[in-house]
Amino acid sequence: MRTSSKWEDIRLIxxxxxxxxxxxxxxxxxxxxxxLASGEYASAVDFLLSFGAALTLGAGLSAFGVxxxxxxxxxxxxxxxxxxxVAMVVAALPYWLSGHYRGYxxxxxxxxxxxxxxxxxxxxxxxxxxxxxxxxxxxxxFVGGQGIIVFALALFADGxxxxxxxxxxxxxxxxxxxxxxxxxxxxxxxxxLYLVIGTAALWIAGMVIGLSPARAFLHGLWIYxxxxxxxxFAPMSQNILYYHSDLFEVITFLFFTVGSFNFALxxxxxxxxxxELVRNIETLSFGTTLSLLTFVVCAGLIKLHVYPDIVALxxxxxxxxxxxxxxxxxxxxxxxxxxxxxxDVAVFALIVAMLIGGSACSTxxxxxxxxxxxxxxxxxxxxxxxxxxxxxxxxxxxxYHGTKILSAxxxxxxALIVLMYVVIFAIATLAGCLAGYPLxxxxxxxxxxxxxxxxxxxxxxTAMPAGLKIVYIFNMWAxxxxxxxxxxxxxxxxxxxxxxxx
Amino acid sequence: MxxxxxxxxxxxxxxxxxxxxxxxxxxxxxxxQSPKGMPTKNDSSxxxxxxxxxxxxxxxxGTEVEIEGEIIGDLMSRGDHAWLxxxxxxxxxxxxxxxxxxxxxxxxxxxxxxxxxxxxRGVMHRACPEHGGDLDIHATSVEVVERGRAExxxxxxxxxxxxxxxxxxxxxxxxxWRRRERKVKKP
Numbered sequence: 001m002r003t004s005s006k007w008e009d010i011r012l013i014x015x016x017x018x019x020x021x022x023x024x025x026x027x028x029x030x031x032x033x034x035x036l037a038s039g040e041y042a043s044a045v046d047f048l049l050s051f052g053a054a055l056t057l058g059a060g061l062s063a064f065g066v067x068x069x070x071x072x073x074x075x076x077x078x079x080x081x082x083x084x085x086v087a088m089v090v091a092a093l094p095y096w097l098s099g100h101y102r103g104y105x106x107x108x109x110x111x112x113x114x115x116x117x118x119x120x121x122x123x124x125x126x127x128x129x130x131x132x133x134x135x136x137x138x139x140x141x142f143v144g145g146q147g148i149i150v151f152a153l154a155l156f157a158d159g160x161x162x163x164x165x166x167x168x169x170x171x172x173x174x175x176x177x178x179x180x181x182x183x184x185x186x187x188x189x190x191x192x193l194y195l196v197i198g199t200a201a202l203w204i205a206g207m208v209i210g211l212s213p214a215r216a217f218l219h220g221l222w223i224y225x226x227x228x229x230x231x232x233f234a235p236m237s238q239n240i241l242y243y244h245s246d247l248f249e250v251i252t253f254l255f256f257t258v259g260s261f262n263f264a265l266x267x268x269x270x271x272x273x274x275x276e277l278v279r280n281i282e283t284l285s286f287g288t289t290l291s292l293l294t295f296v297v298c299a300g301l302i303k304l305h306v307y308p309d310i311v312a313l314x315x316x317x318x319x320x321x322x323x324x325x326x327x328x329x330x331x332x333x334x335x336x337x338x339x340x341x342x343x344d345v346a347v348f349a350l351i352v353a354m355l356i357g358g359s360a361c362s363t364x365x366x367x368x369x370x371x372x373x374x375x376x377x378x379x380x381x382x383x384x385x386x387x388x389x390x391x392x393x394x395x396x397x398x399x400y401h402g403t404k405i406l407s408a409x410x411x412x413x414x415a416l417i418v419l420m421y422v423v424i425f426a427i428a429t430l431a432g433c434l435a436g437y438p439l440x441x442x443x444x445x446x447x448x449x450x451x452x453x454x455x456x457x458x459x460x461x462t463a464m465p466a467g468l469k470i471v472y473i474f475n476m477w478a479x480x481x482x483x484x485x486x487x488x489x490x491x492x493x494x495x496x497x498x499x500x501x502x
Numbered sequence: 503m504x505x506x507x508x509x510x511x512x513x514x515x516x517x518x519x520x521x522x523x524x525x526x527x528x529x530x531x532x533x534x535q536s537p538k539g540m541p542t543k544n545d546s547s548x549x550x551x552x553x554x555x556x557x558x559x560x561x562x563x564g565t566e567v568e569i570e571g572e573i574i575g576d577l578m579s580r581g582d583h584a585w586l587x588x589x590x591x592x593x594x595x596x597x598x599x600x601x602x603x604x605x606x607x608x609x610x611x612x613x614x615x616x617x618x619x620x621x622x623r624g625v626m627h628r629a630c631p632e633h634g635g636d637l638d639i640h641a642t643s644v645e646v647v648e649r650g651r652a653e654x655x656x657x658x659x660x661x662x663x664x665x666x667x668x669x670x671x672x673x674x675x676x677x678x679w680r681r682r683e684r685k686v687k688k689p
Contacts (some may be wrong), residue, residue: 018679025672040613042655045662052668059675066682097661127574127589130613130655210578210585236575236587238594244578244585244636312635334556334593334637341560341628 006496008069013079013492015065016166020083021058023152024090025051030139031094035132043130046097054090074488076166080149081489084170084477087148088112091140098133100124102462105469110137112473115144116480117363119232119329119454120472122462126237131218134235138222144480145229145259145363146187153184170481190266191228198224198255202248209245223248227255229363232329232454239331249319252330260286260326260358262370264401279399282359285369285376289356290325293349297321300345317346320455325353327365329454338457339441347444350455354447355425365452365479367421371414373398378411420483424475425450431471432459449475552590555626559637563628567639569595570621570647574611577604588622597622598633599641609650619648 028051035044071079091114092107101107106122113120114137123129143151147170167180199221206216219235226233236242240252258266261283268276277283297317307313316333323330338347357366381396388394396406425446432442437459445459449472460472478486549568571590578585584604587594589611599622611617624641627633632640 022676040655042657045657045665048669049661049665052665052670052672055672056668056675059672059679063675063679063682066679066686068686125592127587127594128611128613210580211576215576236594237589237592238587238596241596241636242575242587242594244596244598244633244638246634307629307635308631312629312631315634316629332636334559336557337559337637340557 008067009075009492010496011065011067012069012071012075013065013082014061015067016071016075016079017083017086018058018061018063018065020079020148020152021054021061021086021090023058023148024087025054025058027091027139027143028054028094028136031132031136034135035130038131040130040132043098043132046094047132047136049097050090050093053093057086057090071166074492077168077485077488078492080166080168080170080481081485083149084112084115084481084485087115088473088477091115094133094136095123098129100126100129100133105466106462109469109473111140112476113454114140114231114233115148116452116476117141117145117229117231117327117365117454118449118452118476118480119226120448120456120460121233122460122469124462126235134218134222137233138225138231138235141231141233142191142225142229145231146191150184150187153181154188168484170485186267187263190263190270194228194255194258195224198228198251201251201255205245205247205251206243208247209243223252224255227252227328227330228259230256230259230326230328230358230365230452231363232323232331234330241332241334246315249315249332253319253322256326256328256330257322260328260362260364262359262361264361265359268401276399276401281373281377281398281400282369285373286325286359289353289369289372290322293321293325293353294318296349297346300343300347300349303345304341304343306341306343306346321350321353324350324453324455325356325358327354327357327451327453329448331455335456335458338444338455339438344440347440347457351443351447354444354451354453354455355421357451357453365450367418367451370400371418374406374410374414375418377406378414381406417482421450421479424478428471428475431468435465435468445472446475450479452476452479549621551593552588552595553593555595556593556637559626559628562626565626566623566642567626568621568623569639570619572611572650573607573609573617573620576610577607588620589617596636596638597624597641597644598630598638599624599644603641603644606644606646608646609652611650614653614655616650616653618646618650621645621647 028047032044032047032051035041035047088108088111091111092104095101095107095110096104100123101110102124109122112118119141149166149170153166167183199217202220202224203217206220207213211219222233222235225231234240234242240248265276265280265283298313301307301313301317307316319332338350355366356372357368358364360368360370377396377398381394385392385394397403398406428446428450429439429443432445433439441457441459444455444457447453448455549570550562552569552571555562555567555569569588569590571588573586574589574594575587579601582601583598584601586597586599586604586607588597607618607620609615609618622639622641623643624639626639628637629635630638
């Protein structure tokens, strides 16, 4: 690897980026079919144009970079970082053609929000967009949840190679099977299984609450996609509040909670290992922090008499908290109600929940329950060590798909990632304050984009400064890929300037 | 080193945002938050923008209000009542109306239709006890101000031509890539 030329490295990275863009082109065919089925011919032309543009770019890059070399670890990492940015630019084209955006930056913001399963939107007049554009929005978030590289790995089963770097670069490091290819396919099998169950449940619920069968099906499919991927998009501007339904809220709660769990946990449970569900460090961590934060949110809301009874407290307080903690972003309140009614205590609890996030190797964002659990175990270990003689060796164990012994390397790795999240969270908070927003509002929005959540306190809209949009795009991207691919990409750019290969 | 460059870039970008003017919407929000002209309970209703209802929900809670806007989405029947959504100035609000009230509706605003413009009077709830804490309006009257219409979205011939040309080019490149790959990777 060290002896190869940088030109060969670039070709290899462009080749695999091209394959991922061809995957994006293939996705365009689904909203294209939706447009034709719905009689939205103008929209169908937009998607055909987007398909053609993505295919031309993707196939062009792939053809240009054809090589006999196999991708190495760093090629995978850099490709992951670069391809998410290129995919953002390419997938924004249908948004721009729709005429529902005030600029291409807003289109790219919404694509990054979708792919990273964040869920904050800058779209204009959402309530009048076509079915095909809604399909595109929710498809992006659904595929982004699994990972666009995982999607490409599953799509190009014979050609993407087996680079583990591609997989890890996308913020996933848990192999369900020894082969990355089989792992990618397993992730998709699990997602499709839940897609069928979730869409059916929400379709029936939609008809029960008064939607027509056709609208109930589309809304059910889209809401499921956004719930499972912890994306938080919805076809109407009022988000989940639009449905005014406790049934809808219960079903979405179930699917976004399940969606925030580790794919390895799903795989274990589907194989019959149900004990893992209650003993795994991530589910224990999630259960603990959710319980503690529920107490804080409820205390804050009760103190200010925000809701009239326990039902409203659960449907508003607990639902928004669970949505925040799983990094979904579904809302049954208006963004400005957080700022004007909820008070500092409840908003603070939501910020903490958004930063902690869901499970590793899932569709969720944030620090991840695994890292919080590891850091907690490290504190316990250190405390026990202090209470024992110097010569004593304290071994700390935890359950994570088998019993593991806590190592210094695991603690260091978890602490570094959490630290990097905190740093970019602080920078985006500062950016919000510099743009003229109050500190708590800025921290809330920053936690939401950094943790890929999607709850908003009202800052994110098309009128916010372009610089702030770019900071938020960066945080969504960095938060989703968990820094490694971004650092690798920066290292690659640096290597180009220093005229050495990676 | 790489991390330092990354975080330094982010900090510079943050500082650059400070040079941007405070968004008009933030200024408008500050104006909305000023307490003058607040309604009191049992005020006779005057037309209120929906965005203002949300922003000043605490003050409007329990008062009779009048809103005007386009009906969008769906009429969701629930027994002898139904939910409808009124869009006004980019913000939508749920209205709980009787089945009789909604018989006046002809067009629901969607992609292919502009919905009827309705004037709704009713009692605004910041956290409705009857509906799980939803911010909503319980309508006492619903009337049509302006009838909706079908919206046509004609196909853009220029885009169609570009779409066909790009798809053909992309297809050609795809074939070229696969052939080239087979040729290069042939043992």
